[in-house]
Amino acid sequence: MVEEQDEKILAELQKDGRATNQQLAETVGMSTSACWRRVRALEESGVISGYSALVARERAGFATSAILHVSLERHDTKFVDEFVARVMQRREVLECFATTGDADYHLRVVVRDMDAYNRFLDEFMFRIPGIRHVRTNVILKEIKTGVALPF
Amino acid sequence: MVEEQDEKILAELQKDGRATNQQLAETVGMSTSACWRRVRALEESGVISGYSALVARERAGFATSAILHVSLERHDTKFVDEFVARVMQRREVLECFATTGDADYHLRVVVRDMDAYNRFLDEFMFRIPGIRHVRTNVILKEIKTGVALPF
């Protein structure tokens, strides 16, 4: 489905999401029209789900971030769906994964400062029904924040 | 430093990193030239650190991902620097954060299948000097994988 030339394109567009079609065609070694059609196909098939500017968190004024381990009291769809729905619409939550292990969910949360994080917990997290336990691990240093899949 | 109009631009470019300057200028309500100059300034000042195509992990053939909690034996710069250097160049490691709490580091790792993950542990992670403990939490479901800061 995704073949070698496509992977080259994806790798390149992950590195530079605003590369012109001409640059792209040259680096992957095909004509501009062939390249353009492949990119379009990747977009329409949903392999490329979108494009985004990568914004430097601290420079943009978000000084605080944390990783949360969340466990639910019970795992009825009712509670799970409610949890997922709330997390989805809360923009401070950049990532949320259901995982094996002690906690049910791993969340990464980004806010402007500790005060905002405190409010996030009080006004949002602790009010979600069916939460058993929340453990906060404050992020001391971002070693690496990548988005590019390792083709 | 980053003012209100800039935040509008950043928000929009996070949503659509390939928006044309004209679209952008219209949605944030300024002239194309003023908008273009602001974008350029945001790029050059490093607030915008780059652009990336967002690739659907599973559709692109990466079926397996996990969150790792890693602790180091000792925290001399020697070991820390070595750990950081190795993690930086290993492309399966999409994210790595130094955190408070039990583990020293939280990593998110993406691979094609469980076999590749096993190799990742054996050939990479377990060979890093000074590792005390590695706990794997397999990601069962990606609820949310966002990159956009919550302006």
Add this chain to the structure above:
DNA sequence: TGATATCTGGTAGATTCTACCAAAACGGAG
């Protein structure tokens, strides 16, 4: 107020996009 620096919107040539075309490459069926 006046001088200076900064920002604004508009413009035009250069670049790039994108929908089309005919030709080439591919893949079975006979």
Add this chain to the structure above:
DNA sequence: CTCCGTTTTGGTAGAATCTACCAGATATCA
């Protein structure tokens, strides 16, 4: 191997876009 239908390719041209400049407006501060 040859034929025919399908898919993919490279090229092209008009439309859209970018980007470096301009003169004028606005802000800053002594």
